[in-house]
Amino acid sequence: xxxxxxxxxxTTSLCPECLRIIDAKIYEEGxxxxxxxxxxxxxxxxxxxxxxxxxxxxxxxxxxxxxVIENPHIRVENPVCPFSCGLCSMHVGHTALANIVVxxxxxxxxxxxxxxxxxxxxxxxxxxxxIRSMVRVLRSEKPIPCxxxxxxxxxxxxxxxxxxIIKVIREEGVEHVQVNTDGIRLALDPGxxxxxxxxxxxxxxxxxxxxxxxxxxKNYLEAPRVIENCxxxxxxxxxxxxxxxxxxxxxxxxxxxxxxxxxxxxxRGVNFQPISLVGRVSRSERMRYRIxxxxxxxxxxxxxxxxxxxxxxxxxxxxxxISWFTEVLSGRPRYELSSHFAxxxxxxxxxxxxxxxxxxxxxxxxxFLEYLLEATDRIKKGRSKLFEAFKLLFKLGSFIxxxxxxxxxxxxxxxxxxxxxxxxxxxxxxxxxxxxIGTMHFQDLYNYxxxxxxxxxxxxxxxxxxxxxxxxxxxxxxxxxxxVQRRYGLPIEEWEKIKGRSVREDFYRRIEISV
Numbered sequence: 322x323x324x325x326x327x328x329x330x331x332t333t334s335l336c337p338e339c340l341r342i343i344d345a346k347i348y349e350e351g352x353x354x355x356x357x358x359x360x361x362x363x364x365x366x367x368x369x370x371x372x373x374x375x376x377x378x379x380x381x382x383x384x385x386x387x388x389v390i391e392n393p394h395i396r397v398e399n400p401v402c403p404f405s406c407g408l409c410s411m412h413v414g415h416t417a418l419a420n421i422v423v424x425x426x427x428x429x430x431x432x433x434x435x436x437x438x439x440x441x442x443x444x445x446x447x448x449x450x451x452i453r454s455m456v457r458v459l460r461s462e463k464p465i466p467c468x469x470x471x472x473x474x475x476x477x478x479x480x481x482x483x484x485x486i487i488k489v490i491r492e493e494g495v496e497h498v499q500v501n502t503d504g505i506r507l508a509l510d511p512g513x514x515x516x517x518x519x520x521x522x523x524x525x526x527x528x529x530x531x532x533x534x535x536x537x538x539k540n541y542l543e544a545p546r547v548i549e550n551c552x553x554x555x556x557x558x559x560x561x562x563x564x565x566x567x568x569x570x571x572x573x574x575x576x577x578x579x580x581x582x583x584x585x586x587x588x589r590g591v592n593f594q595p596i597s598l599v600g601r602v603s604r605s606e607r608m609r610y611r612i613x614x615x616x617x618x619x620x621x622x623x624x625x626x627x628x629x630x631x632x633x634x635x636x637x638x639x640x641x642x643i644s645w646f647t648e649v650l651s652g653r654p655r656y657e658l659s660s661h662f663a664x665x666x667x668x669x670x671x672x673x674x675x676x677x678x679x680x681x682x683x684x685x686x687x688x689f690l691e692y693l694l695e696a697t698d699r700i701k702k703g704r705s706k707l708f709e710a711f712k713l714l715f716k717l718g719s720f721i722x723x724x725x726x727x728x729x730x731x732x733x734x735x736x737x738x739x740x741x742x743x744x745x746x747x748x749x750x751x752x753x754x755x756x757x758i759g760t761m762h763f764q765d766l767y768n769y770x771x772x773x774x775x776x777x778x779x780x781x782x783x784x785x786x787x788x789x790x791x792x793x794x795x796x797x798x799x800x801x802x803x804x805v806q807r808r809y810g811l812p813i814e815e816w817e818k819i820k821g822r823s824v825r826e827d828f829y830r831r832i833e834i835s836v
Contacts, residue, residue: 329354329377335403336360337601337766340797342401345770349374356768368607368767371663373615376631380662385641387414387659387776391463394788403774404800407787414659416467416788417778419459420501421452423486424475425806428505428829429539441803444824445810446480447784449489455782456493462788464654469497471526478506478513479827484520491521499524501562505829508543511550518556524589525551529561532580536570542831552587560590560757567596567612574617575624581756585672590757593617597763599796607767614666614760621758629758633679634666635686637761637778642693647740649700650710661773667759673727680755683725684732692716710741730754764792784809 327349334345338360345358347370354371371377395407402411425445427434447455459467470490477483477500490498500517504527507513517525529544531537537544544561551559563570563577574593581588595612602610618631637660648655669680680686696709717733726732735751764773769792777790781802789801817823 329374332356333402333771334358334769335766335771335797336363337366338363340800342771347770349377356770366767367604369611369613370768370770371615372613372619373631376615376618377663379632380636380666383636383639384662385638385659387638387641387657387778388464388654389413390415390465392461394458394786402771403790403793403797406789406793406801408780408790411775412790413776414778415462415465415657416459416780416782417656417658417660418469418471418780419456419467419788420471420473420779420781420791420794421447421455421490422474422781422806423447423452423472423477423480423483425810426479426824426827427474427476427503428479428827429476429503430828431539441806441810443807443810443812444816445806447809449482449485451784451809452486453489453493454786455784456490456495458786458788459782460494465656466494468495468656469499470495471499471501473501476503476505476827478502484516487517487520487522497524498522499526499560501526501528503528504540504543504547507550508540508546511554514551514554514556518554524558524560525556526560526562526592528564529577530563530565531570531573532576533573536573548584548587552584557587557589557753559584559588560592561588562592562594565593565595565612565617566610567616568609571612571617571620572624574620578621578625578629578758582670582672582677585756588756589752590759592757593760595760595762597765597795598767599765602765602767614663614762617760618666628677629668629670629679633668633681634758634760635668635681636662637665637667638662639686639690642690642697643740646693646697649697650706650741658778659776660778661770661776663762663770664773664777665759665761667757669755669757671727671730671755673729676727678725678727683722683727685720685722689720692720713737713740764796766796769796 328346329349330347332345332347333342336343339362341360343358343360345356347354347356352374353369354374354377355367356370357367359365390408393408393410395405395409397405397409400409400411425441487498498521500522502525527544527547533541548559561577561581565571565574578591581591595617596610598607598610615631618634622630637658640658644655644657671678700706700709714737717736721732739748739751774790774792777792779791781789781794783805785805794801813824
């Protein structure tokens with residue numbers, strides 16, 4: 322373990338070899354943040370945690386504790402994280418976004434993917450009844466039921482009944498449904514965009530790693546066709562999702578943002594995902610491919626020539642004071658994004674003519690948050706809700722630099738509608754006037770921090786009724802993902818016999834298409 326260093330935190334982690342729970346130190350060295358842990362059997366493991374100590378300290382200022390759910394799905398007398406997931410009573414944070422794996426079949430075989438059917442040896446495809454049951458578990462969470470579901474895989478478009486799946490989820494009261502896809506079938510069959518939209522899908526979460534064959538061999542030709550098909554048929558909510566790998570495509574992250582800006586009429590955001598190095602990976606390979614959130618933000622700043630800089634980005638739990646203020650106004654619990662501050666960061670860009678303006682350049686975010694905390698406290702002490710709501714309406718303008726603010730949108734009114742109207746349409750209106758730029762760094766066994774797992778708000782739901790944090794589901798697959806999906810799946814041979822075809826028929830073989 323590191324002894325002569327600036328220790329910035331202590332946590333627990335897992336041994337990458339035997340999954341033993343072990344103590345870990347988070348420390349600063351060379352201006353970066355590292356994690357170090359020692360297994361008595363397998364020795365010391367060290368890895369990069371955050372590429373900038375200064376950005377780590379800044380993000381840490383926005384840490385706020387979330388609430389536990391009142392009805393944990395798994396009741397264990399002495400839960401042990403991460404092996405008692407379900408969610409258990411230790412978990413801090415409700416399900417903000419639930420992933421439902423609708424198939425582990427895929428039409429691609431990317432080397433960095435978490436899983437797909439042929440690698441697993443079985444086909445996992447829950448029935449409509451099982452999916453409905455999973456959604457009911459999510460909707461039963463108290464005090465805040467899950468209201469956003471992502472359909473993922475594998476490749477969800479391989480399910481011919483995907484529109485029926487979307488309808489089932491909407492029937493259960495979920496307002497936001499997004500489809501996580503590589504876009505291959507959307508490019509080849511524009512009718513899918515129509516069918517998904519009519520069924521109730523809100524967003525297409527489109528994998529997009531770069532603009533050319535070298536950075537994005539899987540869909541560099543197909544992604545533009547997806548965007549054009551969606552534009553043509555009125556599906557105007559696409560989020561580009563690049564997996565960012567150092568030395569592979571980190572040099573085109575700025576180009577990806579520019580591409581999103583060029584298509585801002587249908588692209589609502591870019592959500593970068595620094596690679597999670599699952600499986601056994603040597604230290605030299607980890608150092609070659611590892612990129613952290615601060616590294617990504619610096620690359621964006623350099624490649625976009627300062628259009629956005631790291632200081633424009635804020636960690637996910639920054640929005641907690643907004644949740645608390647709307648909660649005291651409404652008198653009932655509101656959605657909380659209470660993840661660990663190191664999990665992700667984001668900003669919003671406004672396009673005003675030729676200008677691209679990050680929210681933080683004209684909006685005093687820190688002053689606004691401080692005001693909301695004070696207003697929340699005043700209401701809790703007995704101040705009139707109506708008085709504070711109207712006071713906010715007149716106060717909002719003081720947080721805005723009118724000379725720098727975009728001219729095409731009334732920012733005070735937009736923010737006031739989100740806080741006071743407190744409905745999904747007000748938030749959607751905000752997103753349709755901006756471009757979201759975010760980054761979410763999912764963990765692997767080498768940088769694993771159990772404090773992050775305990776606060777995860779992105780979960781997977783299983784047919785057996787359990788709800789599993791993302792970084793438990795995918796990082797220790799033998800414990801959750803693989804064992805459950807094998808139990809509820811079919812061996813490939815049996816599935817092929819029932820369907821009368823091979824899973825290999827799903828694989829995409831590119832025929833050059835015009836874009």
